[in-house]
Amino acid sequence: MAKNPEDFNRKFKIYVDFERPPEIELPLIGFLFNCRGILLQWQYVKDNILEFNLDKLPPGNRNRKIDPEQLKLFIAPASDKKITRVKTTQELQSYKAYEPILRLNDNNVLDILPIPEGLSIFWIKCKCRVSGKVSKWFNFGNGWEDLPVCRARVHICEVDPIMFWIRKIPDHIIAKVPDAVLNPKFKVPIPIPDPGPYQRIERFPMMSGGLNEENIFKTQSLPEMRKETLSLLPELGPEIKQQFASGNLNVIRDTIVKNYALLHPWFCFWPWWWPYFYRCQELAVVETNAAGRFEKNIYYNCFSDKPDIYIWVEYMIDGVWTTVYKPPKPCNIHWNYVCGTDINIHLTHPRVAGDCCCDCELIGEDVWIRTLGHTSVSHIKQGHQMLAPPGQSVAYDRIGLTDAGAAGDSFLVTTVDDYKRPFGGSPILRMGFGPALPNANVYYYRWSYRQRANADLDFVGDSYKPLPPKGGEVRKGYQYRYKDANDDWQWAPESKKLGPFTVGPNDNLYIIPPEEPTMAPFNVPADSHPHWHQETYYMDTIQFDTTVIQNFENGLYELKLELFDQAGNLFQNIPKANFKTPRHDDARYSENAPNVLLENPTATNADAFNMLIRVDNGQCVGDIYTVNVNGTPASSNCCGFVKYKPEGVEAVLELSFKATHPTDFAEFSFGVVKGTCEGFSIANAKGMVIDSASGYTLNTATGVYSRSFTPIELLGECYEDGAGKAAFAETLHIISTATDGISRVARDYSRTVAFALEP
Known part of the structure; x- marks a missing residue:
């Protein structure tokens, strides 16, 4: 104990040493907090010396009286530069920081004990490559195909070894483990997951022939349910049971650490345990390439087993990074991951688009009208066709309907050319533009609509009206790079307004975006390395809500796409070959739009693109x-x-x-x-x-x-x-x-x- 703490020097040094020096040199950093957990300073350890100067604190803290023995010191490895962003003691937990006890010796010098070997071994890292692929099933007319998902953001996390966290788990939690395992009293057993990675790939309900009905009379007694569930759990040997029954919390902790893989299925029974036993540290965030692949070198503790990896995925939807895959941790961890082996993830989120392509730019001034949502415009019936449903005899007119499948189909079975679906909700019209656009002649686009018939298909005389965008405007998002306060590169989202604009004699016009945000008319600075969230060869052009548009009642509608020059004048008599639509048999390939989808077609030219769709939001x-x-x-x-x-x-x-x-x-x-x-x-x-x-x-x-x-x-x-x-x-x-x-x-x-x- 110090003879006189009042004589404490506010500029001081602390000698840092290891209980057992590591085999490799480890850069170290120290964080000093006051007794209320407020960060005062951080400094790197140089030549085993950690030096702080409290006279350099902000004015509000500089002159406050400080009891050195009430300060909190944390020492951690500094190999990860992100550690300098730490502001709280909680953030340091993921770095496995050492918290020594500060003591003034008789010479009023602060001393700490050496860094314990039991902690420093967690600071020595080995390299491991984490790789895999993100994909999703898509339908392209006559079949399903598992395709890569590009530009998905993959979060790679490592589950911290239980041997590190076990001492930090509160005693009252540890005390509950033996009774929960030895004398399980769960009221409603939940399914026992695989101890290894558990991934449920949701194929397509519309490919199933029926609906799985639950038999409401098929029940079990609670003892039967308990017996059946317990039979799925791994058997615990007499030694483990004896150690759990000892009542000694230290013995119980050690037993959990030594038998963690065996106990994992038991822990999955009680979700309230998961935050204590499954702490996860994010190691990297990477984007998938055009093949849907990702890879990243991570570093794990050389002393312990191979890393336990957990993955979750985001995808850019409507300009916002949206979580599209984040299963529960305990049942979806890749235990003892073998470095370099692929982790393959299948997405099922309906808004994830299949537009990965390494060389998909269109040609010249081509305009490819692709889909409503993911439904190919070539799979929307444009003529009258009276047919009955399979197995039934009453016919109905298929005009304006689509044969495409959809997420959430349940027992609904769809087959090619069996048109039974109208459109409802909020469809998105998706298109592609050639690299020569925009130019002086073709600069803007506009979608319009008019009703052609009511729900009974009786003719309705109507004129074209601009199609109002959901949310009032259309924006095109992009991502750009910037440097943060630590001089590290970071990514951020931004967007540009495409419309609607009034230009010259016409209103409700939308800018045809260039291939890159750096090009006119947006001219985003090139040094920020911007790129569109959606490539211009396959992008959302407008989303409209059929449930709120005035007078948009159930019936048959015609949607028209027109092009305008830079002065806002309507551009007509366009070469027909500039209008492209997907092929009926494979929507990944284009073809010249047929006359039925063109306005005023001649042998070589047309004025616009148009198509018929049936709209119906009826209630069952x-x-x-x-x-x-x-x-x-x-x-x-x-x-x-x-x-x-x-x-x-x-x-x-x-x-x-x-x-x-x-x-x-x-x-x-x-x-x-x-x-x-x-x-x-x-x-x-x-x-x-x-x-x-x-x-x-x-x-x-x-x-x-x-x-x-x-x-x-x-x-x-x-x-x-x-x-x-x-x-x-x-x-x-x-x-x-x-x-x-x-x-x-x-x-x-x-x-x-x-x-x-x-x-």
């Missing part, structure tokens, strides 16, 4: 009705039983439900389950709400489907010569088929009811 309506017995609703009491043998004679039983949509753009799935019996499908039905389906007859006036059954047909193995009984559940799902070009526009209905049959 449904219900499930009481079982009819001999044509009369069953008069069941509150016990829920329906008598199928009134007065000793077996009755005709009728199941009925309602499934409607204002314009029939919906599909239904009606399912019946019997107790816990398997394979009961005799009463199930599925189809478009336009017609009878699966043996159920549609009353077109009421929208009610009905079908009659005998008791033995419904009871089956439960019939017991006319004396049996059984419980049933009826489930009805009605889903709208409309799409915004990416996701299904859900205007759905669902209900589940139950009944029981008895003689």
Whole structure:
């Protein structure tokens, strides 16, 4: 203890040494905080000396009385330059900093003990290359393909070794571990994840033939659930159980460290433990290239096992970095990652676009009208075609509809050239522009619309009106580079307004953006290395909300794309070959736009591009009705039983439900389950709400489907010569088929009811 702390020199030196010197030289840095955790200074360690000068503090702190023994000192490795940005003691935890106790010796000199070997071993790093690929499934007309996702931002994190954090976990948390493992009392078991990386690749529900219905009668007792769940957990040996039962917290901590891989599935049971046992440090952020690949050298603790890697991904959507992949940490960690092996990630987020290409620039003044959302404009029916849905007989006109799949399709099955979808919600018109644009002749574009027919396809006389953009304007985002306060390069987002503008005689015009933000008319400084979030060969040109545009009721609409010169004058008589559309069989390839998609086409020229789309935001309506017995609703009491043998004679039983949509753009799935019996499908039905389906007859006036059954047909193995009984559940799902070009526009209905049959 110091003889006189008042004589403490505010400019002081501290000798820094190791309990066991590392084999390689480690640069060190020291952070000095006051007793309230406010950072006073940081300094590098030079020649084993850490020197601070408190006379150089800001004026508010410079003259305050300081008790040196109340200061907080942290020493950490300085190999990562980002450590100089640290402002709090909490931020230093990820650097595994050493916090010595400051003591004044008899000569009023501050002393600390050497850095312990048990900590410094975590400061010695080895190199490891983390690599992988980010991709997503896309449909291009006649099939699905797994394609790379470029310019995704991949966050590479390392889960800190439990041996470092175990001493910092509070005693009351450690004390709960033995009882939770040895005497599990969980009320509702959750699925046990794989100890290794767990990735669920969501393929496409629209490729499935049906909807997985949950049997509401299939249950387990709590003891059965516990037994089944415990059987999935790894067995703990008698030695581990004995150590957990010791009651000694130090022994329990050591047992957790030594058997962490074995205990991981147990820890996944209690999410409230995860923040204590799964601390993650972000090591790098990298962007995927045109092949969707990423790689980065990281550094991990040489003393411990291979790094445990966790990955999450962002993607630029509407000018904002949006998280598109971030699964729960405990079940998605790549334990003991083998350096250099690929970590492959499949995205399912509907707004992630498949526009990676290393050499996709268009030619000259080409204008490629590509998609609504992700729906190819070549898969929107432009002519009348009367066809019935598969398995049904009532035909409907396919004009303006698309055959594209969509996220959230559930049991809806789409096939090529089976046009059943209108558009709704907020579609995005996506286009590409050639490198010779903009120029004096072709400088602006404008989208307009007019209604051609109502929901019943009766003709409507209408004139073109400018298509209003969602949010009031269209901006094109880009990313640029700048230097921060530490002279390190950083990236930031910015955007330029494309429109609407009034220029010359016309309004609602939008600038055709150049290939790079550095080019006119935007002229972003080249030294900031800017690049567009979306390349000009495949970009959003306008998003419009069909639910809020005035007078945009359900029906058939014509969308028109016009081009204007730099003075705002309409440019017509354009070479037809300048207008491109995707090929019907493969949307990655272009073709000259057919005449049906052009305005006033001649042998060589056209005035504009136009196309027909059907718009429908209708709401599904449904219900499930009481079982009819001999044509009369069953008069069941509150016990829920329906008598199928009134007065000793077996009755005709009728199941009925309602499934409607204002314009029939919906599909239904009606399912019946019997107790816990398997394979009961005799009463199930599925189809478009336009017609009878699966043996159920549609009353077109009421929208009610009905079908009659005998008791033995419904009871089956439960019939017991006319004396049996059984419980049933009826489930009805009605889903709208409309799409915004990416996701299904859900205007759905669902209900589940139950009944029981008895003689």
